[in-house]
Amino acid sequence: MSATDDAESTYLIDVEEGAETSRLLEQNMLYNRAQGGLFPTELDLTPIQSVLDIGCGPGGWALEVAYTYKHLGVVGIDINSAMIRYAFAQARTRKLQNVSFEVMDASQPLDFPDASFDLINTRFVASFLTRATWPDLLKECMRLLKPGGILQLTEVELGITNSAALERLSGYIYQSLYEQKRNFSVNGRSIGIVHMLGQLLKQAGYTNICRKSFFMDSSFGAELHYSTIKDIELLYPLIKPYLVKSNVVDEAVFDEDYKTMGTDVMRHDFVALSFGLIAWGHKPLS
Numbered sequence: 001m002s003a004t005d006d007a008e009s010t011y012l013i014d015v016e017e018g019a020e021t022s023r024l025l026e027q028n029m030l031y032n033r034a035q036g037g038l039f040p041t042e043l044d045l046t047p048i049q050s051v052l053d054i055g056c057g058p059g060g061w062a063l064e065v066a067y068t069y070k071h072l073g074v075v076g077i078d079i080n081s082a083m084i085r086y087a088f089a090q091a092r093t094r095k096l097q098n099v100s101f102e103v104m105d106a107s108q109p110l111d112f113p114d115a116s117f118d119l120i121n122t123r124f125v126a127s128f129l130t131r132a133t134w135p136d137l138l139k140e141c142m143r144l145l146k147p148g149g150i151l152q153l154t155e156v157e158l159g160i161t162n163s164a165a166l167e168r169l170s171g172y173i174y175q176s177l178y179e180q181k182r183n184f185s186v187n188g189r190s191i192g193i194v195h196m197l198g199q200l201l202k203q204a205g206y207t208n209i210c211r212k213s214f215f216m217d218s219s220f221g222a223e224l225h226y227s228t229i230k231d232i233e234l235l236y237p238l239i240k241p242y243l244v245k246s247n248v249v250d251e252a253v254f255d256e257d258y259k260t261m262g263t264d265v266m267r268h269d270f271v272a273l274s275f276g277l278i279a280w281g282h283k284p285l286s
C-alpha cells in the first residue's frame with residue numbers, strides 16, 4: 001500500500017514523503033505534551049533498564065527517552081529505512097550513546113532474543129495493524145519482555161469538532177479502517193481501538209492492567225490550536241491517496257472538504273476536542 005523501499009508496509013501514509021517524517025516529529029512533541037510526559041506518572045520506572053519502541057518513526061519518543069533517562073538503553077525499530085536513517089542521524093549528531101535504531105517489520109517475529117526488554121512502547125501502531133494482527137504483536141511483545149516487564153500502548157480517537165467538513169474527513173478514515181477490518185469498530189464511526197486496548201492486553205495474558213486517558217483541546221484560541229491544526233493540514237493530503245484508493249471518497253469531494261475545513265478551523269467559534277488512552281500491562285512473573 002505504501003511506497004517504501006523496504007518490506008511491504010500496511011501503513012496508511014507513504015513515508016517516502018519527507019512531509020510525513022517532519023509531521024511525525026512535530027506530532028511526537030504535541031502528544032508528549034498532551035500525555036503529560038513520556039510515561040504515565042503512575043508507572044514505576046525504578047526497575048526499568050532496557051526499552052524498545054516499536055514503529056518508532058523518525059525516533060522522536062525514543063530519542064527523548066534516551067536523552068531524559070541516561071541510564072536506560074533504548075532501541076527503536078521501524079519498517080521504513082528512511083525513518084531509521086533519520087533517527088540514527090539525530091542520535092549520532094546529538095551524541096546519544098544509549099539509543100540505537102534498526103529496520104524491522106513488526107508484523108514478523110522480531111530479531112531479539114526472548115526476555116530482552118523491561119519496557120516496550122507502541123504509539124499509533126493502529127496506523128499499520130489490523131484487527132487480526134493486534135494479538136500477534138502483543139504476543140510477540142510478551143516473548144520479548146522480561147518477567148514483570150511492561151507493555152505500554154497509546155492510541156487516540158480523532159477530535160469531535162463543530163466543522164462539518166472536518167467531521168466528513170474523519171469519517172472517510174473511519175470508513176476505510178472499518179471496511180478493511182483494520183479496527184475494532186462495529187459501525188465504522190470511530191478509529192475504534194482505544195476501547196479495546198485493555199481487553200487486548202488481558203487476552204494476551206498481561207496482568208495489573210492500568211489505563212490513563214488524556215485529551216487535547218484544539219479549539220480556536222486554545223494553546224494547542226495551531227499545532228494540532230498544522231498536524232491535521234499535513235495529515236489529510238498525505239492520507240488522501242489511501243482514502244481515494246479505498247473508494248471511500250472521490251478526489252474532488254475530498255478536495256472540497258479539505259478546503260472548507262481549512263476555513264472552518266480558523267473561525268473564532270471553532271471547537272475541537274480529541275482524546276487518547278495509554279494502557280499498560282505487565283508480563284506475569286512466572
Ligand SMILES: C[S@@+](CC[C@H](N)C(=O)[O-])C[C@H]1O[C@@H](n2cnc3c(N)ncnc32)[C@H](O)[C@@H]1O
Pocket residue numbers: 009010011015024027028054055056057058060061077078079080083104105106107122123124125127128
Ligand atoms: C504513526 S507512525 C508512529 C510514530 C511513533 N510511534 C510516534 O509515536 O511518534 C507509524 C510508524 O509505523 C511504521 N510502520 C508501519 N508498518 C510497520 C511495521 N510493519 N513494522 C514496524 N513499523 C511499521 C511507519 O513506518 C511509521 O513510522
